[in-house]
Amino acid sequence: MARLLFLLSYDLRSIQKDLMTMIAIFAPILMALFFRFITPVLNKMFFEGTSFTSTDQNLVIGLLLLLATPVMLGIMSGFILLDEKDEGVAMSIAVTPFQLKGYLLYRLTLPILVSLILAYPVLLIGGFTEILTLRLLPFLLLILLEIPIIALFMASMAENKVEGLAAAKVVSILLAIPIAIFFVEHPAIMLTGILPPYWPIKGYLLLLDGWNLSAFLILFIGILYHLLLLYSLLKRYERMMR
Amino acid sequence: MIKVNQLSYRYPRSHHQTLTELNFTVPKGEIFGFLGPSGAGKSTIQKILIGLIKDYQGSATVNGYEIRETTSDFYEQIGVAFEFPNFYSKFTAMENLKLFSKFYNRKGQEPLELLKHVGLENAAHLKASSLSKGMKMRLNFVRALLHDPAILFLDEPTSGIDPTNARTMIDYILDLKQQGKTIIITTHNMHIAEEICDRVAFIVEGKVKLIDSPHKLMRERSKQTLHLTYHKESGGMSSLTLPITNLASNQQFMKVLKSNQLISMYTEEATLEDIFIEVTGRELT
Numbered sequence: 001m002a003r004l005l006f007l008l009s010y011d012l013r014s015i016q017k018d019l020m021t022m023i024a025i026f027a028p029i030l031m032a033l034f035f036r037f038i039t040p041v042l043n044k045m046f047f048e049g050t051s052f053t054s055t056d057q058n059l060v061i062g063l064l065l066l067l068a069t070p071v072m073l074g075i076m077s078g079f080i081l082l083d084e085k086d087e088g089v090a091m092s093i094a095v096t097p098f099q100l101k102g103y104l105l106y107r108l109t110l111p112i113l114v115s116l117i118l119a120y121p122v123l124l125i126g127g128f129t130e131i132l133t134l135r136l137l138p139f140l141l142l143i144l145l146e147i148p149i150i151a152l153f154m155a156s157m158a159e160n161k162v163e164g165l166a167a168a169k170v171v172s173i174l175l176a177i178p179i180a181i182f183f184v185e186h187p188a189i190m191l192t193g194i195l196p197p198y199w200p201i202k203g204y205l206l207l208l209d210g211w212n213l214s215a216f217l218i219l220f221i222g223i224l225y226h227l228l229l230l231y232s233l234l235k236r237y238e239r240m241m242r
Numbered sequence: 243m244i245k246v247n248q249l250s251y252r253y254p255r256s257h258h259q260t261l262t263e264l265n266f267t268v269p270k271g272e273i274f275g276f277l278g279p280s281g282a283g284k285s286t287i288q289k290i291l292i293g294l295i296k297d298y299q300g301s302a303t304v305n306g307y308e309i310r311e312t313t314s315d316f317y318e319q320i321g322v323a324f325e326f327p328n329f330y331s332k333f334t335a336m337e338n339l340k341l342f343s344k345f346y347n348r349k350g351q352e353p354l355e356l357l358k359h360v361g362l363e364n365a366a367h368l369k370a371s372s373l374s375k376g377m378k379m380r381l382n383f384v385r386a387l388l389h390d391p392a393i394l395f396l397d398e399p400t401s402g403i404d405p406t407n408a409r410t411m412i413d414y415i416l417d418l419k420q421q422g423k424t425i426i427i428t429t430h431n432m433h434i435a436e437e438i439c440d441r442v443a444f445i446v447e448g449k450v451k452l453i454d455s456p457h458k459l460m461r462e463r464s465k466q467t468l469h470l471t472y473h474k475e476s477g478g479m480s481s482l483t484l485p486i487t488n489l490a491s492n493q494q495f496m497k498v499l500k501s502n503q504l505i506s507m508y509t510e511e512a513t514l515e516d517i518f519i520e521v522t523g524r525e526l527t
Binding site for chain 2: 093095
């Protein structure tokens, strides 16, 4: 535990010295502030007189904000993993009693905890607390798994930080999923199921009609899919570290 | 201390065997060197011995631990300095050492004392990013000693270090051997191997071609001849190669000595590099 706290104190000092990381942590809060003031304007401009209600709007933006936190933190963790792989620090830690598994556990669970802590303030600042119900819980827990998936995707697919930037752009597509699911009615939208956030979002939207089997099935597939991705990315990262 | 039996390894998705049926032992307190050209399999052997690769065939035990079954305790007993030094570049040398020392339960010498050993005490508060390659290499070496490990794995330990500091490092490594530490060196620098290794293993294409003491190898494979260069009476220079035995009764040799025209005289010893080429048919670079 003392070891983890010491590492955490180094990380906090490291964050202070790195503007990019600071931005990644505060981006969801800034987004929440932005949406708080821009939502009424958008509503007036685009949705007045349409069937799209302010509840729908709050729902989409609330989900988008909740997803933005793990996506941003996942990208940030991906860059840290890449940086520590590039600098060889990860390899040096792997041959200490902390080992590669301790290092990864720390690197991947810390942003999950931060994301969990940020979820409520983000909804509060954005003014979207009305979507906070028990039905949101499966969604909230499942999107936390996006963090290690994104981080390991970046660290194992990119060779360096420049390629990492390209990978981060690919990852940011994930943020479009809540909007796509909500607005696109074509069956082809099912294809976005290849992107992991599809499953918690779809599951949550089905849960809005009450606790039902379809929702549970979607969430169950989502859990399996997330775990499968996580496992294969972990193996790929471990192979790269040899 | 280290026992390897029928060790083989092939990287996933690779078409060729990286290591093939290696057998060797390294007793406590020995400096053992792996010599070979790039791609010979030296790094893979090291990666197996330090537990980074565990899906090998055969057996590899370090200090009684079968590597594939090792837990965190194993890392309390080994220290590793990779070929390329790697640190948190935004932190100072001392901060890096303090961070890494927290990973261990075993406590060794104070980081500042270790830095003094390699002449880096004045760089303790410099950021790692501002250190030269040679300074980083020395810091890398010091980091491997933080927890006073029984076994050290050093990859190209003097690479990028100036001759004076390389000398300091070599003396320090020899001092650690005197303290009873077992040291495994991976290198393609024959001079280092000749000077500090008790035994060397020639590695080529994933196989051990030979294991022996470098001094014994050099002694046995030397030509046993003496080479002389001298001024001729008629002007110009000449040279002569003579068998090293019965020199006192060799008239040619005595004549050159008495003429007072000798320029140089040396025995033709084989270098470790010559022996490597002779045994493996491969050059080191």
